[in-house]
Amino acid sequence: MKSSSSLKPRDGFTTGLGVIAATLGSAIGLGNIWKFPSLTGTNGGAAFLILYVACTLIVGLPVMISELAVGRRARANAVTSYGKLGPGQPWWLIGAAGVLAAFLILAFYTEVAAWVFAYIFKAATGGLATNDPVVTAQAFNGLITSPVQSLVWQWIVLAFISVIIIAGVSKGIERMTKRLMPALFVLLLIVIVRSLTLPGAGAGLAFLFKPDFSKVTAATVLAAMGLSFFKLSVGMGTMTTYGSYFRADQDIPGTAIRVMLGDVLVSILAGIAIFPAVFAFGFKPDAGPSLLFITIPAVFNSMPLGGAFMVLFFILAAIAATGAMLSLLEVPVAFLNERLGWSRTVATIGTSLLLALVGSTAALSSSLLADTKLFGKTFFDLFDFASSNLLLPVGGLFICLFAGWRWGAAEMRRELTNSGALTNARIVNLFIGIVKFVTPVLVFIVLLNGLGVIKL
């Protein structure tokens, strides 16, 4: 490791508000606006919502708290953090797997973000002005089947987030997310008011809040758990890296609980923005991943002033995607910067170039590579499935084992109470108990069951 980084004080988040903005910015993303509605729409509405919230409380949140604690204690990138606190054993592999997961997620995530960015322009220039889903489907297919458009929009997205990451942790990530997060909430509230005041909005609310458990299978439970990992950005070192930028006096459990609540709230609000409108105009909620890009534009164009609301909605989605992508890109960049001594600029450009390459397989999954399948899935679907339903849960499992057993309860307690300065012993002990005994067992069972290895 080069020593240059130890001469300068390490960059980090400067204020308590900045910590919340950056961490919430990581959690809130296309997961809320794209994945959550599409999964909820295809998995029976409220039943899925209940499973997802349960997984968030018992799985996502405890893993998040563990990661933040590990990161802040080690004050290093994900690979170094686990290596430092678990020396002599290959725990650093958790961080290495995280860097890999960040790549796979970014590979398809930057493409979905690419569609969102492209849609802002399409919506603003009237390219989506139709309430016929057949026509919006043509518009969407035109975008995703065009290799040039798919690639160029993905590069634009990569260049955009690279510029912010190069600016640094406090001057780039913190400053950006502090501005974007309030804007996101305001835009979301505007769209919700529009959706809820449509005649017939009640059916959408019933769908979102009245459970139908007949649609729930083992795969549904795994999908809900995978979403809880994906949503809170846990199981792959993002929160470990962000924890390493937390101030020493930051209340980790309190921050994590706030971020979790904010994130779940935004998912539910996104559901409230989308489903009432979908039902009000007689559309179906189960379009899956294309819900956002085919159904939603048609829905917006069915309402008065819909075109303007649609532009706002896609700007909101782009904002959400940005905070999440920054945190994903920070994982490899921090690693290359601290471990290999690359400057932030070189590390970011190098990572983005490699991503443009790996990501192109996802970008071209509906065009040139549509027939190239691995395990029966296109690259895009494979990256999406493998990260949420495999890498993040496995990563989360090992993070719990590491934090709860190897690093250990005593150290975890010290980090989570700020060496006793916080009076949160009861809640900290509860979380440590969950991290040691409940989360790993649950993740293990849901994973094997969801993959069909065991049958419950």
Ligand code: PHE
């Ligand atoms: N939490 C982000 C979202 O919901 C995605 C993400 C996953 C970000 C993993 C970082 C790490 O969109």
